[in-house]
Amino acid sequence: MAQKKRILVACGTAIATSTVVARKIEEELGKRNIPVETTQCKAAEVPSKVEGHDLVVTTTFVSGTGDVPVIHSVSFLTGVGIEKDIEKIVEYLKD
Amino acid sequence: MTSTSLQFSDLVKPECILDNLQVGSREEALTTMARHLVDAGYCHDSFVEAILERERIHPSGLPMPGHKIAIPHTDAEHVQSSVILFARLQNPVRFQSMGDPDEAIPVQMISMFALKEKKLIGDMLETLITVYQHNEVLDAILNADGRDAIFHLLQDAVRTHGK
16 A cells, blocks of 8 residues: 655644645545545644645645645635646645 | 534524624724624634734635635634624625635625634534535525524525535
8 A cells, every 4th residue: 555645734723724625635535545644734834844745735825835846725615626626636646 | 511512503693693794895894793703702802803814814715606705713712602603794895815815806795713612613614615615505695684594594504515
């Protein structure tokens, strides 16, 4: 089994919209048999927490992500464009 | 009642639905709503400024497929007792979109989350966001006949669509 990919999920509070996004990502990637581990944080904490993650998904503006790719999207909240964002995530997590 | 047993139906009350709110800007809408929660004893005074500040840094407008909404919230330390406030505005005001701060969206319905328990905010956001993805629900609320009708539509929608 492939090693779990690590996704950092950010929002303003670390407990609000990032919770909804993290649950949705785990659900959708679970359906595709892609093991992931999500960690939630505040947008301001991203620079100090990004190390060791394969991807950042955020509902608000973030900076200081270094080489780690970032997806800034609200599709998991509005329901518009979820499929496209999941495809993007899957693509980024490919070895 | 323990906090873990709080349900949506415990958190939305007719007195926490503001109908026909007449405001001219996002700031006025948020201030009026937050002040309502402070005056009713649900939030500390600091909640008002915390909501405004959070909105400036992290906009809460959501470009749903049909009617747009906003979901302002802030840190739990400003909350005394958990509640969800819903407002229907007489006229839409412009909110910045959460996904793209350069995009302004017209918002006529606002859910303000004042929740003390961390797990509750994730659960309630998930519940209401799932509901708001159904445009027919927002359409019915926008056209509802008064506060009690809005209250019942929200309760019914959460029972039907909520997670």
